[in-house]
Amino acid sequence: MAEFSWDIRSPLDRALVSGAYGARGDAGVLLTEIRNFDLVQVMARRGKAADMAKAAKGRFGVAAPETPKAVTTADATLIWSGPDQFFVLSQGGKHGTGALAPAFAASTSLSDQSHARVLISASGAKARAMLAKLSSIDLHPDTFAVGTAAPTSMDHTSVTIWRGNDRVDGQAVFNVLVFATFAESLWHTMLDSAAEYGVNIRHSEELT
């Protein structure tokens, strides 16, 4: 009988090869897959949007985004994903479905997406140029400032993209959540798009 291994592995386990890729020299793009996160989709039940907003304020101390924004708290990021719904991105189980249920169960449906999405962070001097080839939304800093989010499509694939806090060196950081089964395809597309700038590839267990 076949032996199965049920170890949790990233959908990019085979595709992601750490190190340099594409043009040589200083890498214009840093691509990091973040492999260890809790992701919960919070959706208001019919007529319960106000109750959901109240619960979010009570749980996180900040208002949940009601427009295409990402709001960062001390230990979680709330990312708008559509009318009356948002993602909670965190680590360590503190804001997993079980932890959120007491506050949200009366007003929302919670859905654990932790292993259903892949999280890719793109930064570096050419990250915006690389993403602009794949995206039809305007990523110019005047329009896509820190904290701006967008549910959109890249290479015909549904993604949620948002701009995180800038790196310590001032470079913009773009975070992309993609469905796990489409992650490898989008990953290769990103590598093709970034190759001319030189890429530094890594994965990380840390959100920041």
Added chain:
Amino acid sequence: MRIVCPFCGERELGEFTYLGDAKPVRPAADAGEDAVFDYVYLRDNIAGVMNENWYHGGGCRAWLKVTRNTLTHEISAVEPAPGAGAAKVDA
């Protein structure tokens, strides 16, 4: 063509799916065969301004009602379709 989603902002056509005329309304159960036939099968073919249902599947996944001129593709209004966004129902 670009559509300004009331939730997401301006997006390209490829993120949307066209459903068709937004005018037909499901007739009452006792409305009779002609009314049901009309609702299911008959559609106006307007050369001009009409209301249409569009689905923002490549974005927020909301249903939208778009007012579009079929001759010029000019869009004069976009609003959430009834029920789009749980807050818009029974709020």
